[in-house]
Amino acid sequence: MARPEKPIDYTVPEVGDLAAYLRGLRDAANLTYAELADRAWFxxxxxxxxxxxGAAVPRWEVVVTYVSACGGSENEACGWYARATAAAAAAARDARRSTIMPKPQFARDLADLSGAMRDAYRRAGCPRVRHMEREAGPGRLPRNTAHGVITARALPKEVRTYIAFLEMCEVTGLDLIPWFAAWARICRVSPRQRVFHLSAPLPSEQLFIEWFNKTQESALAEGTGALTIVDGQQRLSTLVELRKGAESEVDIAA
Structure with missing residues (x-):
């Protein structure tokens, strides 16, 4: 008499659901595992x-041949597999999360800011740089830039890339404000630096523009000169222009 099959492991529920789906197909096809293996070529x-x-998702090649051998639908199997894969990746990322909270508000120099960014990365579960590059969107976060931050070899040269890295580390919305302040304080936005390449910034980038312009109002009031951002373009109002009462701004984004 055949030994009873072990219960399904639901460590990651969606991976367990995939297993249950596969077992159901095999039962419906009335196949033993030996017969299934012969048909599936595994x-x-x-x-x-x-x-x-369990926690690990089987290879797609095994799943799709398993389903085909049982007369199941590949499209249906794809849905089960996608959910299991996403859940397993999230569970693995959660297991890697650090409990250390990044503190950009205390960063005093580039080394401190680099350490805070790496703390954010570890707290987010150390996502893969390929995933970060893909999810950030075209051109926002090159993988070599992300890798440079993670390995403490470099910091982003542009605030747009800096914001993208933080977003991929699950720092979003108003939680970005202390990071904006750290960037402005430590990196000291250069008059010749292009802040954003696009005329239509993303919500997080627009948040930076609004925050940055607001912080410059006090500098204007004090007559010390201010750097403002208009429509995603960086413009410089110099101290000399302010003293002369110039109404125009010098566009240095081009």
Whole structure:
């Protein structure tokens, strides 16, 4: 008499659901694992592992051949597999999360800011740089830049890249404000630096523009000169111009 199959491991529920789906197909097809392995062209241990559950997702090649051998739908299997893959990745990331809270408000220099960014990265569960690059959007966060931050070799040269890195580390909304202040304090936005390349900044970038312009109002009031950002373009109002009462601003974003 065959040994009863072990219960499904629901360590990651969605991976367990995928296993249950596969077992249901095999039962409906009335196949033993040996017969399934012959049809799927994978070893018996491989098809058994695919229907075991746990925290690790089986390879797609095993799943799709398993489903095909049982007469199931590849499109349906794809949905189960996508949910299991996303959940397993999230669970693995949660397991890597650091409990250390980054404190950009206390950063005094570039080394401190670099350390705070790495703390944010570890608290986010150390996402893969390829994933960060893809999720950030075209041109916002090159993987070599992200890798440079993670390995403490470099900091982003542009605030747009800096913001993208933080967003990929799950720092969003008003939580970005202390990071804006650290950037403005430590990196000292250069009059020749292009803040944003786009005329239509993303919400987080627009938040920076609004915050930065607001912080410059006091500098204007004190007559010390101010750097403002208009429509995603950086403009410089110099002390000399202010003293002369010049109404125009010098556009240095081009």
């Amino acid at each position: 070893s018996e241990s491989s098809v058994k592992r695919a229907a075991r559950g």
